[in-house]
Amino acid sequence: MANLKPAILFQALGDPTRREIFERLVKGPQAVVDLSAGLRVSRPAVSQHLKVLKDAGLVLLEQRGTRHLYQLAPEGVTAMRDYLDRLWDAALVSFKAAAEKAQKGEK
Amino acid sequence: MANLKPAILFQALGDPTRREIFERLVKGPQAVVDLSAGLRVSRPAVSQHLKVLKDAGLVLLEQRGTRHLYQLAPEGVTAMRDYLDRLWDAALVSFKAAAEKAQKGEK
């Protein structure tokens, strides 16, 4: 299935249009037509962006007849949050280590 | 100062090299020379990336003589986490709303 690798996730949300699509899906599942209405890019462009988001694991697809309903993928969001959390923790650790080292050095 | 707007933040971390630089700074403050050693891009490239990260508010600069020490900017990381948290909460809300609506509809 999806990678859920930070590299792919951040790159996917790095594009403004893609992030706008992503944010619109917060309100609930939406079809491609509804999404492209209100966006200043063509419908094929939206399709391409959705493919990127789906491959990244940020979005899920449910086909209802001809309508393709896209919605947020919880795992994608949590994966990014986890990444930032781990990063943050690691930063705190090395910050503490540096502080203690400085203490010893001053003694 | 820094924008701390999601658009800028995600775009900054969207680039692989930039994310690698960012992750290296987790271990603590580092100078440009040290950063570019081990990266397969030139030092000017690293400088340019650091400028982007700094403008985005993800990185702080402290000049010590000729050495420019870069370190993580806590606000940048927390800004991204907050963004994802809010997004997540909003998604939960609309999910609940949709579920209740479906309930009523089935009654």
Place this chain on the structure above:
DNA sequence: GCAAAAGGTAAGCTATAACTAACCGTAAGT
């Protein structure tokens, strides 16, 4: 005062990401 070290900036090149236009497939309605 001069050389070396560190790093930012400018100019120019290149790869690629994002877009549109055109096309095709499929499901639903009449």
Place this chain on the structure above:
DNA sequence: ACTTACGGTTAGTTATAGCTTACCTTTTGC
């Protein structure tokens, strides 16, 4: 069966992000 709605895919174009090379400034050490 024919038509309409919906949406994915391809081909081709263009803007730009990222890179290197070259250059300049500033600080430090001798």
